Amino acid sequence: MTTKKQPRVDVKKTYKLFINGAFARSESGRVFEVTAKNGDFIANPALASRKDLRDAVTAARAAQSGWAKATAYNRGQILYRIAEMLEGRAEQFESEIALTSQITAAKAKAQVTDAIDRWVWYAGWSDKLQAVSGATNPVSGPFFNFSISEPQGVIAIASDVSFIDFIDAIAAAVVSGNTTVVLVPGSLAVPAMTFAEVLATSDLPAGVINILTGSLDELAPWAASHMDIDGFDISGINKKKHGELKVAGAENLKRIHAFSTGQSPTRILAFMESKTVWHSVGV
Amino acid sequence: MSFYGLVDGSEKSLLKFLEQLSGVDQVGADSRAAMLATRSIKTTSKKWAIDTAISMVDLTTLEGADTPGKVRALCSKAVRPDPIDPTVPSVGAICVYNDMVEIARTHLDAIGGEHVPVAAVSTAFPSGRASMEVKIQDTQDAINAGAAEIDMVIDRGAFLAGKYGMVFDEIVKIREICGEKAHLKVIFETGELVTYDNVRKASYLAMLAGADFIKTSTGKVAPAATPPVVLVMLEAVRDFYTITQRKIGVKPAGGIRTTKDAIKQLVLVNETAGPDWLTPQLFRIGASALLNDLLMQRMKMSDGYYASPNYVSID
Numbered sequence: 254m255t256t257k258k259q260p261r262v263d264v265k266k267t268y269k270l271f272i273n274g275a276f277a278r279s280e281s282g283r284v285f286e287v288t289a290k291n292g293d294f295i296a297n298p299a300l301a302s303r304k305d306l307r308d309a310v311t312a313a314r315a316a317q318s319g320w321a322k323a324t325a326y327n328r329g330q331i332l333y334r335i336a337e338m339l340e341g342r343a344e345q346f347e348s349e350i351a352l353t354s355q356i357t358a359a360k361a362k363a364q365v366t367d368a369i370d371r372w373v374w375y376a377g378w379s380d381k382l383q384a385v386s387g388a389t390n391p392v393s394g395p396f397f398n399f400s401i402s403e404p405q406g407v408i409a410i411a412s413d414v415s416f417i418d419f420i421d422a423i424a425a426a427v428v429s430g431n432t433t434v435v436l437v438p439g440s441l442a443v444p445a446m447t448f449a450e451v452l453a454t455s456d457l458p459a460g461v462i463n464i465l466t467g468s469l470d471e472l473a474p475w476a477a478s479h480m481d482i483d484g485f486d487i488s489g490i491n492k493k494k495h496g497e498l499k500v501a502g503a504e505n506l507k508r509i510h511a512f513s514t515g516q517s518p519t520r521i522l523a524f525m526e527s528k529t530v531w532h533s534v535g536v
Numbered sequence: 537m538s539f540y541g542l543v544d545g546s547e548k549s550l551l552k553f554l555e556q557l558s559g560v561d562q563v564g565a566d567s568r569a570a571m572l573a574t575r576s577i578k579t580t581s582k583k584w585a586i587d588t589a590i591s592m593v594d595l596t597t598l599e600g601a602d603t604p605g606k607v608r609a610l611c612s613k614a615v616r617p618d619p620i621d622p623t624v625p626s627v628g629a630i631c632v633y634n635d636m637v638e639i640a641r642t643h644l645d646a647i648g649g650e651h652v653p654v655a656a657v658s659t660a661f662p663s664g665r666a667s668m669e670v671k672i673q674d675t676q677d678a679i680n681a682g683a684a685e686i687d688m689v690i691d692r693g694a695f696l697a698g699k700y701g702m703v704f705d706e707i708v709k710i711r712e713i714c715g716e717k718a719h720l721k722v723i724f725e726t727g728e729l730v731t732y733d734n735v736r737k738a739s740y741l742a743m744l745a746g747a748d749f750i751k752t753s754t755g756k757v758a759p760a761a762t763p764p765v766v767l768v769m770l771e772a773v774r775d776f777y778t779i780t781q782r783k784i785g786v787k788p789a790g791g792i793r794t795t796k797d798a799i800k801q802l803v804l805v806n807e808t809a810g811p812d813w814l815t816p817q818l819f820r821i822g823a824s825a826l827l828n829d830l831l832m833q834r835m836k837m838s839d840g841y842y843a844s845p846n847y848v849s850i851d
């Protein structure tokens with residue numbers, strides 16, 4: 254028997270969507286192509302349809318009350334656990350980002366490190382939010398009057414093309430107890446789905462973060478008009494289209510925001526609403 | 537006594553009739569139901585299907601925790617499922633336990649819902665484990681309270697033990713009590729009958745005994761109204777019609793929660809029994825959560841954007 258080594262067959266990854274904690278192909282069966290800077294083929298991620306969006310919203314809605322009900326401490330722990338997983342996969346993220354974006358390996362490395370730090374920063378806010386944004390209001394009577402910030406519900410995110418923007422948007426939305434449907438543009442699809450693998454191996458409950466890769470132009474109008482989405486982060490959408498999305502979102506008074514700063518507690522508060530509670534002063 | 541001239545009511549004639557029925561090809565039934573489930577129903581057909589499905593819903597609440605208030609709320613929803621859209625049809629019927637029949641009937645009549653019948657589950661629903669006297673009284677109570685439809689359960693224990701005559705006699709007796717006053721639906725609890733052969737036998741047994749409708753399940757046992765089971769029952773009513781010229785209705789109940797599920801059922805009806813059965817007189821869907829999903833799909837079709845459960849009632 255000869256010992257000549259056989260050439261190895263590549264094992265290529267099938268990129269799918271991340272809906273309700275599971276990796277599912279697009280219901281439409283569509284895919285698109287992601288190529289490297291030099292035009293080399295990298296992957297065929299799923300091209301999500303509006304039906305996938307609808308399924309993701311259903312999953313996010315079902316997960317929302319449980320996620321919001323978890324203690325702030327528990328949410329912080331789970332998000333921190335995700336950072337641990339991100340750290341372990343840092344090199345994979347760096348190479349994927351360098352391969353699919355127009356940036357150098359050094360810049361990709363810096364971006365991934367920043368993104369992980371940013372995730373930890375947002376995770377830390379979970380049990381500090383109430384202290385900063387809540388209040389005991391002075392009233393003219395024998396009552397306590399509290400303002401408490403509560404998560405809005407289901408937030409859609411149209412992510413910008415950089416990985417750190419993607420991380421900022423998700424972290425800011427989920428830390429308070431919202432659940433999310435994240436629409437990811439084609440060029441970020443590969444690291445976004447690796448991020449989904451991180452989520453699948455963390456302790457995050459299914460449906461809290463759902464990730465759809467595809468065309469923002471196709472999906473954003475459906476997300477904007479969807480009556481069961483409470484807020485929409487449109488930072489990744491061209492400014493010219495903001496007007497029509499806001500009109501489409503007016504039917505259910507959806508909060509629609511585009512953010513210019515990445516690291517800020519205002520991004521968390523943007524998708525929270527204030528509840529005021531009266532309570533009589535006890536004896 | 538003669539039952540369509542096919543059996544004389546004796547256990548012997550019944551056994552003879554049921555034994556000559558051919559067995560169900562299980563793989564064939566599964567694959568035919570799966571094939572029909574892939575039919576794509578869109579735009580105007582979907583709109584029609586949604587409205588038809590709404591008119592066929594037997595809006596059901598069968599909980600130990602049912603209160604008069606909940607039943608009244610459900611009745612209001614039955615008459616006008618979407619309060620802001622009067623073009624939505626009323627549902628097929630309200631289905632409740634027999635102590636709630638009078639409350640439902642009175643409320644329906646008071647709010648202009650005279651056209652919505654009240655169905656009562658009967659004969660010691662859902663297990664069917666009681667003496668015949670109790671079952672008769674149960675049915676009589678429901679009819680006295682104003683039920684126009686009786687959903688009786690068969691004694692599955694007796695059926696599985698091969699006591700077909702006993703099951704038959706029970707249905708005949710309840711049919712007599714119903715008389716002209718109430719339609720009789722016979723519930724098999726197909727999840728407990730295990731095989732499709734048993735479902736076919738039970739279907740013929742019930743039809744011969746005088747059932748107006750045959751119904752899959754109580755909703756308390758899973759699996760319930762799976763498409764192949766409904767297919768077998770639809771084939772039975774179709775064949776029974778060719779023999780006797782009498783159209784028997786079919787009511788799948790349990791596990792039908794989405795518009796997609798409901799439309800699959802309508803496709804099954806159209807392709808098996810035929811379009812004649814696409815009417816609330818001959819096809820009903822026993823459900824509670826389904827109605828909200830149908831309403832949300834209807835909103836999506838008329839508004840052009842996806843609807844939210846915030847805009848339908850919590851039942």
